[in-house]
Every structure is written in structure tokens, then in C-alpha cells.
Amino acid sequence: MPEGLEAEIYREAAVAFVGSQLTAVEVDSACGDPAELSMLIGATVLAARRQGKQVLLDTTNGVLGLHFGMTGRLIVDGQAPIDRLEYGARRDDPRWDRLIVRASHRTMRVNDPRRWSRYVIDPDTSKLGVDLFASTRDIRAAFHVVAHRSAPIKAVLLDQSVIAGIGNLIADEVCFVAGHDPRRPFSSLDRDERAALAAVTAKVVRRLRRLGGSHTGATGPAIRSVGASCPLDGTPFVRGDVAGRTTLWCPVHQR
DNA sequence: CGGCATGTTTCGCC
DNA sequence: AGGCGAAACATGCC
Numbered sequence: 001m002p003e004g005l006e007a008e009i010y011r012e013a014a015v016a017f018v019g020s021q022l023t024a025v026e027v028d029s030a031c032g033d034p035a036e037l038s039m040l041i042g043a044t045v046l047a048a049r050r051q052g053k054q055v056l057l058d059t060t061n062g063v064l065g066l067h068f069g070m071t072g073r074l075i076v077d078g079q080a081p082i083d084r085l086e087y088g089a090r091r092d093d094p095r096w097d098r099l100i101v102r103a104s105h106r107t108m109r110v111n112d113p114r115r116w117s118r119y120v121i122d123p124d125t126s127k128l129g130v131d132l133f134a135s136t137r138d139i140r141a142a143f144h145v146v147a148h149r150s151a152p153i154k155a156v157l158l159d160q161s162v163i164a165g166i167g168n169l170i171a172d173e174v175c176f177v178a179g180h181d182p183r184r185p186f187s188s189l190d191r192d193e194r195a196a197l198a199a200v201t202a203k204v205v206r207r208l209r210r211l212g213g214s215h216t217g218a219t220g221p222a223i224r225s226v227g228a229s230c231p232l233d234g235t236p237f238v239r240g241d242v243a244g245r246t247t248l249w250c251p252v253h254q255r
Numbered sequence: 256c257g258g259c260a261t262g263t264t265t266c267g268c269c
Numbered sequence: 270a271g272g273c274g275a276a277a278c279a280t281g282c283c
Binding site for chain 1: 259262
């Protein structure tokens, strides 16, 4: 889905629904259970929260969990907080509306051509790790718990049960700034390196948030397909597959 | 037309 | 049991 940063942008837009009483819910049965979601009708929205990549709407009838897959965009009252999603559709076709939630004077919808978004009542968030906006200290603690893992550093960064909310682009940016080869086994990091990686993770998350999203980093989509060079040392980026995802890294300064 | 894409889940194998 | 890698999922875009 949009990564945790985009989910946060969606959450902020969803705050407009706090205090509203829901009057109707329409859902594509591939993305949610219409019978289950119908329990929201008549409920009042109490708060809009976020955990990792999920937006959670607390209501008087339960929690509505929104997961946006890879191409899901949230549109509130006709306003799209993210106008165009990287790797998403370039149009806003009503046929791709997979969820529509109405209140008396408001409408919220998820437009998702690829149908990977999911909407559930009372989502199980118990397996999620610390949130991507957690403090350096909390991220460091999460890293220490999984210090033994032999999977690539990038795979651990992407593991939602370790840190919830980091996606492919943020993971590449963290490795870039930390100067680590994303393929390097996480278990090869010593205690100090894990602590440093935690600090970089917290810093990168905040910087990308300030710049406007997961795509704004040095390794972002703007240069992912055209082949660019590392802004630090001029070396052409290497493009490969790590943890099952397209990955870009500098073969010189990322070790 | 072929291949690729900010993700998650499932399955087989250690 | 838990962790790891590969494949599957659905569909628009370049």
C-alpha cells in the first residue's frame, strides 16, 4: 500500500469524519465483507488513528480498519490528499471505487484499481511491531529483539511485525542513508550498528514525511527506472531484487 | 505487447 | 516452531 507515511496523510484527511454518523456503506466484496461492514450504519465516528500502514476509524459500533494495498487512494469529500499515487492509476475512475462510506454531509471513498485494499471490522493489529514514527529508542529495542535474523537488512526493515509502516521505498532510503548494502544479513550488524540503524530509520521517516511522502528520497521512483548515479559518490546505482522487491543501492558507499 | 509496480498472504523447505 | 524465499494475487501503465 501506500507506506506508513501515505497512510498518515490519509488519516489526517479522515479526521474530517470524526463526529459524523454513518448513513451508508458500499463495498466491493473482493475487498471487504458487505454484511460485516453494514454494522457501521448508524455508528458515530469517534477518532481516526493509524497503525503502520493501516488507518483505523474508531466508531461506536467497532473499529473500521482500512488497508490500501498498493494502489488504494483515500478521497474525502471529493478531496484527494494524495492526488496521484506512484505506481497507481493516473485517473480517478468511479469503477475503481471499492469502498464508499457516507454520512449526512460527507463521503469517504477508496479508489483502488488493483483491488488489493482491504476493509475489515476490528482488525487484528496484535502482530504489528513498533510504529514507523516510534522513537529511536523503541526502534532500537525492536532491532535488538531480532538481532539474530539472517535475512537481509531490507527484509527486516520490511517486516511489519518488527516496524509497522515501512515499505519498499522507505526501506531503500534507510539503507542508502545508513550506508548499508540492503542484502547484508541483519545478523551481521553489531550492537552499535543496530543502534545507528535505528537512529537513521527514525530520521529518514521524519525527513520523508516533511518532504511529502515515501517517494521523495534520493532512491525514489524519479530515478528508479531510468538508471541514475549515487548523489554521494557518483557511482551508478545497482538495481536488483532483495526480499522479493525491486531494490536500488550504491555499490560503493553501501556496504 | 511484455514487463513492471509504495503489498500481503500462502506454501514448501529447512 | 519459526524463519526464509518464491509464488500468487489483480490490473493499469510505459
